[in-house]
Amino acid sequence: MFYREAGQFKATYEEDSRIFPIRQDRIVFAFILAFAFLGVPLLASLGIVSNYTFTAILTPFLIFSLAALGLNILTGYAGQLSLGTAAFMAVGAFASYNFMLRIEGMPILVAFMLGGLCAAAVGIVFGLPSLRIRGFYLAAATLATQFFIVWCLTKVGWFTNYSSSGVISAQKIVILGYTFQSSMSKYLFVLAVVSVMALLAKNMVRSNIGRSWMAIRDMDMAAEVIGFRPIRTKLMAFAVSSFYCGVAGALFAYAYLGTVEPEGFNLDLSFRILFMVIIGGAGSILGSFLGAAFIVLLPIYLNVLLNFTEAATGIDLPSGLSSSVELMVFGSLIIFFLIVEPHGLARLWQIGKEKLRLWPFPH
Amino acid sequence: MQFFFEVLIAGLLSGVMYSLVALGYVLIYKASGVFNFAQGAMVFFAALTAVGLHDLGLSLWVAVPLTMAVMVVLGLVTERIVLRPLVAQPEITLFMATIGLSFFIEGLAQAIWGANVRGLDLGIDDVPLEWLLDHANMAISQFDLIAAAIAAAMVAALAIFFSKTKIGRALRAVADDHQAALSVGIPLHHVWGVVWAVAGFVALVSGLLWGARNGVQFSLTFLALKALPVLILGGFTSVPGAIVGGLIIGASEKLAEVFLGPYVGGGIDGWFPYVLALLFLLVRPEGLFGEKIIRRI
Amino acid sequence: MTKRIGEVILSFTNISLSFGGVNALTRIGFDVKEHEIRAIIGPNGAGKSSMLNVINGVYHPQQGEIVFRGKARRGMNTYESAKSGIARTFQNIALFKGMSVLDNIMTGRNLKMRSNFLLDALYWGPAQREEIAHRKKAEEIIDFLEIQHIRKTPVGRLPYGLQKRVELGRALAAEPAILLLDEPMAGMNVEEKQDMCRFILDVNDQLGTTIVLIEHDMGVVMDISDRVVVLDYGKKIADGTPDEVRANQDVIDAYLGVAH
C-alpha cells in the first residue's frame, strides 16, 4: 500500500543488487538508524528514555542480536545446529579480558577483534567434527564445547587472572581517551559495533561465501558436486559465526554486565540465543534482531503481566512463578513457531511486506 | 588396586542408571526418529511430582502410581500436540522442538511444585554394604547396588518388551520403516503413544532413584545431557548399545574423575563423557551398534 | 548443419563397481568424444546412475581405469572433477530450495570466483566487480534457458519442469567441458520434453559442450544423441549409433516388457 514501486527500475546490476532495492525500504531503514543513533539519545536527554531502558533493554537487545546473528550464520545459513553459542561468547569475553589485562596499552577495539579471533579459532577446532557428523550428533559435539570451555575457564585460574571467585571485572571501555561510562554512551558504542558487523554479515550472506553456506545447508551433496568444498565452507561458517559470538561475548562482559564469571555463559544462555534464532527466523539477518528483541522483552512483559494480575486479583503468586512461567512460555513459543512458522518472525514480516506491495490486490 | 575396583564398580552401578535413562531415548528415537531432549525434564517432572504428592501426605504406594498416570498422560499429550504436527520434519527440527518441550516441562514442574530442592527417602540408606566391606574390603554403597538392581531389572524388562511383545515388534517395524509399518496396518499413533508412555515410566523410575540419591532438584534435568554421550557411543537405535554405552560412560567417567580429575582440578565428569564419545564418533560415526549410515544422492 | 565431433575426451576401460558384494557395474568400457551427445540408456537398475556417479567421482570403482583428457584418474573426488570441468544434474532434482533461481545459478559460478570472504564482507571494489561480472554470466544463462520471468523466485515454488531447467542452468554456469545429465526428461510432459531437448541441443551446438546423458526411456534420446551405450544389469550390452542400437537384438530383449 505504501510501496509505490512503479518507476523504480534498475539500470545497472549495482542498483539491482543493493541491500534494499526498494526506495521505500531505504527511507524507512535510514529513519530507523537515525532514530537509534540520534533520536534515542535525544529522548534520553529529555528524560523520556530512562537509564533502565538502556541497561535492561536496549544494550542487551543489541548484544543478543549480535550473538543471534552469529548463531544464525552457522545454523540458519549453513544449517549446522550449535548448542555452544555461550561458550564462544565466553571465549570472546575472557580472551579480550586477558588481552587488555596482559598487553600494555592494548586498544579495546583491537582486544575485541582478537577476542573474536580466539573464538573463531576455538570454533574451527570444535567445528571439525561437523565434517564427519551431522544433525544432533553435531549438536552433541557443540554441547561438549559448551561444557568443556566453561569448565576450562573455571578450572584454569590463568584465564580469570586467579580471581578467587572466578569472577572477572571488565576494564573500562576507552577509545581515543574517551571513556564510555554512562549507560547511554555504552549503548551507542554497542550500537555502532553491531551496525557495522550486521552490515558485514549481510554482505557475506549475499555474496559467494553466503551462497556456499546455503548450498551446504540445502543440499550438501549437490553443493560438493558443483565445487563447494564442504570442509572449507563449514569451517568458515564456524569461524565467522564464532567470531560474531566472540565479539558479542566481549560486549556482553564489557558493555552490559561489567563483571562476569564463566558460569554466566552457561548452557541456558546458549539455548536462549538458539531460541532467538528460531523465533526470529533462521536464515535471516533481520530475524536475528527481531528474535533478540522478542526474547529480551518477553520476560519484562511477563513480569508486568504477573504483577498486574497479582494487583488485580489480590492473590500474591509464589515468588518463583514468573521465572517458571517464563520457561513455559519460551518452551511453548518454540514449539509453536517450529510447527506454525518455521521461518519465524522474519517470514511473517516478509509476508506482510508482500501484502503491502501488492495492495490492493490480495497476496 | 581394589580401590580401583571400588571406583570401577561404583561407576558401573551409576552406569546402569545411565543405561536406564538412555533407554528412554532409544525407545522414542526408534519409534519416531526423535531425539527427545525433554527426557531429562521428564525425569525431573516425574520425580518432583512423586515427591510432591508424597509431601502432600500420600504414601509412596499411592503417589508413585498416580505419578505414573500423570506421566502417561503427559507422554500422550506430547505425542499428540508436539510430534504429530511435526511428523516428517527434519530430525533437527524435532530435536529443537523437544528442547522447547523440555523448557515447558521444567517450567510446568516448578510452577506446580515450586523451585526448591526436596528430599526423597525410599527407605534405603546410602551406606557401604557390610558384607563386601568385611569380605572384599570394598566400600560399595548398598543404595547404589539396589538402585542398580532395580535399573537392571527395568533394562531387562524393556529389552524383553522390545524383542518379545507384540507392541515391541510393531515398534521395531515402525523404527525400520514408517510406510511399511503403516501398510501392514500398524497404527503409528498408537505405537507412538505407547512409546511415550513407556518413556514416561522410565523417566519416573530413574527420577525416583536419582532423586533419592541426590535429592529431587533441577539438576536432574542434566541427566539428559549425561545420556547424550551414552547414545552417541551406543548408537541411537540400539538397545544393547544403550546398555553397554551406559556402563562404559559410567565407569570411564568415574575413573576419569578419580584418577584424572585431581591433576586438572576435578569436575571433568561434565564434559569427559562427551569428549570420549566424540573421539569415538570420529572413528565410528554410527556408534557401537548403530546401523551404518549410507548417503545416497 | 554440420557438427564437428572431436577427439576422445573421456574413456573407461573395464570399470567395476560393487556395493557390499552387489555388483552395480561389471567391466564397463566405452568412450566419449568431444562435442558429442553421448547417451547411456538401459532399464531401471541397469546401473546408469552408478556410471554417472563414477564419472564425477561420487563413487570410486573397485577396478578399471578412467582417462579424462589423457590423464588417468581413479580416486578423483567430486570437488576435483568439478574443478576439472565436469558438471552434472541429478535425477531427482537437487537444487538449493532456499535460494532464488538467480542465486542457484550463481552458485554454479563459484569455482570461477576469486574473491575471499573478507572482500565479500566489505562487498566493495574487486568483490563487487567480480560479483557483477558473474551476475552477467548468470543472466546470459537465464536468457539462454528463457527463464527471465522467474529470475527472483525461490526455486522451491517452481513447477517440476522449470526446476529441471534451472538445474541445467546451474550446471551450465560452471561452463563445463563435459555435462552429465541424469534423466533430464524424467517425469516431464511432452511439451516440456521437447523444450528440454531443444535446450540440450542448443547447449551442445552453441556452447560446444560435450554431453553425457542417461535416460530410462529410449524414445527421445535416440533422436538427439550421437552415440548410445546400453547397459543392463550393470553390463554393457550395446554401443553405437542410435540406429545400430535400435537394431541390436539384446537391446530389444532387454527392453521387452519395459514400459516407455
Place this chain on the structure above:
Amino acid sequence: MSVANAAPEVAGLDTFPRLLLHHGRTQGARPATREKDLGIWQTWNWSQVANEVRALACGLAELGFRRGDNLAVIGDNRPRLYWAMAAAQCLGGVAVPLYQDAVAAEMAFVLQDAEIGFAIVEDQEQVDKMLEIKSQCPALGHILYDDPRGLRHYTQAGLQSLEEVMAMGRSHDHNQPEFIDGEISRGEPGDIAVMLYTSGTTGKPKGVCQTHSSFITAAKSGCEFDRLGPADSILSYLPMAWVGDHLFSYAQAMVAGFTINCPESGDTVMTDLREIGPTYYFAPPRVFENLLTTVMIRMEDAGRIKRRMFDYFMAVARRCGAEVLDGRPGVAAIDRFLYAAGDLLVYGPLRNVLGMSRIRVAYTAGAAIGPDLFRFYRSIGVNLKQLYGSTETCAAVCLQPDGEIKFDSVGKPAPGVEVRIAENGEVLVKGKMLLKEYYKRPADTAEAIDAEGYFHTGDAGFFDEDGHLKIIDRAKDVGKTAGGAMFAPNYIENKLKFFSFIKEAVAFGHGREMVCAFINIDMGAVGNWAERRSISYSGYTDLAQKKPVYELIRECIEKANAELAQDPMLCPSQVHRFLILHKELDPDDDELTRTRKVRRAFVAEKYAVLIEALYSDNDSQFIETQVKFEDGRSGMVSADLAIMDARVFPAQAQRKAA
C-alpha cells in the same frame, strides 16, 4: 511541466536524422533508449544512439543501400530496429516496418510491392520467414539480424548479423565521418521517411508514404499539445508497423527527445510497465479493457473487508473522480476528502500496481472505447484521453484537450489541422501531416485526396456545439431515415454493445420512419444475471426469449436512447422497437466477418421476415433458420420471437454532466 521539459525549438530540425544529431549534441547524456535485457534496463543515451545510428547507416551504405531504397524492419520493439529506421533515413532511404506476427506469405506481398532489397530483422524466427520467401522476392539481397541465437549454422548468402554490419560501419564512419554528415545534409523534409502498410481489411494492403515533415509536424503538434519533453518516457510495446507506435515511439520521441523503453518480451509487458512507470502511455481500448478485467478478477478473491473498501471507494471515484482530475469546480468538500482518502488507500496503490502512477498523459484510439471503461481510468486519476487519426494522417487529426474530456467525442482538431464535414457527413482532413501518396497507386491517391487537398477519411462524424468531433460510423454505412435525419447504425450498435449484457446489435432505419434493432444477448453476462435471479433456462434460444431478459435489455436500450436524445443530431436515431435473436450471429453462418463485423446486407436479407415484423405492429414473429454447428453439420432452429417497444425521449438541449 517545467520549461526544462519542453520540446526543442530549433530551426532546421526538419528531418529525423537532424533531430537525432541535435539531441546527440544538446542532451547527449540523457537516456534515449532503454531495453530490459539480461535482467536490467540497458540504457543508451542520445549521443550513443546517434553514434549507433551513424554506424548502422554507414554499414548499410557499405552494403550498397542507396538514397530512395526501402528498408524492411521486422521484429518486436527492439532498440536496434528503431535505430535501423533512423539509419535508413540518414541515407535518404525509407523505413518500411512490417507486422512481425504476419506469416511469410503476407510479408512476401509487401516485400515485392516495396521492392525491398534490405531487411533488418529481429531473430531466427524472422530470418526463417525471409529465407522462405526469398525466392519470390528476387530483390531481397541482404538480411541482417539482431539476435544471432540459433543462426550460427546459417550459411545463406546475404545473411549477416547487425553486429558485423555496424562494426563495418564504425570503421567506415571513423575513416570518413563527413560521408554520413553529407548524406544527412542532403536529406529534404519533403523526402519520404517511412512507409506504413495499412492492414488491408479491404483488398491488398497499401503502402502509405509519409514524409519527414508530415510526421514531424504531427509529432510536434502532439508534443506541444501535451507539453511533452525530454523528461518524459514511454513504453514501446505496440507493433512497430502500426502508425500509433511510429508516432509515439519514434516521431514524438525524436521531436521531444524523450526516452523510449522496450520491454523484455511480449509476456513481460505488464511487469516491465510497472518497473518503468512511464509518464506517457498509449494503448488500444482492448488493452485497457483486459487490464480492468484482471483488476476486477484479482479483487474477487480479496478479503471481504478489503473488497468492501475497494467497492466503496470505487463508488466515490465514479461519483467525483473524473471531476477532481479535471479540476472542475462544484465537487463537494466531503467528496474531495473521501477522494483523497481513496487515493491513499485504493487509487494510488492501484495506479502503482498497474504501473500508471507516473502517467501524465495516456491516449487510446483505434476503436470506440466504452464510457464505463474510459470513466474508470479517469476516475482513479489516470489522465486517459482519446485521439482520432489514421495511417494516412499520422494518427493526428483530433485530440482531447486536458480538462475538456467527453466520453463520446474524440476531441478538437490538433493545431494546424483543418477538419471539414462533407454534406454526406464524411470527415475531411487537411494539413501538413497528410500522406504524400499511396506507394505506386496514383489512382488510390487521387481518390483519397480531392482537388482542394482534403483527405477523405471514410468516417462519418460531426462537430458538437463546443467544437468536439464525434465519429459515428463508416461513411458508407451512414444512411437517412424516412424523416431525413442522419442514421448511423454502427454508432447506435456500439452504444448498445457497451452494455455488458448485449453482445451484438444490428440497427435498421435507412429509409424507414423509425430505428429498430436486433439484439444478441451476451450469454455469460445474462446467464449469470439469470442464475442470480434463479431463472432457469435450457440454452441460448430459451434464455433469449425469457420475459425478464427482454425487460433487462429494454432498460439498456432505454438508457442508450436517453443518451442519444441529448444530441439533436442523433435524437431521431433512438431505438423504438427491438427483438432478441434466437441464435447468436456467427461467422460460420456468414452473418459476421471473421473480425466480427456485422454483414448487415446479408443479415437484413436473411432475416427479412423479422425486419418486417419489427416495422409491423405485431408483437411476436415465428422464424426458422439454418445453423452450422461446430462439427460442420447443419440443422434448423426455430422460435417465436417476441418484439418489444422501448421508450424514446424527446430531444433535449442541455446535457447532464458526464
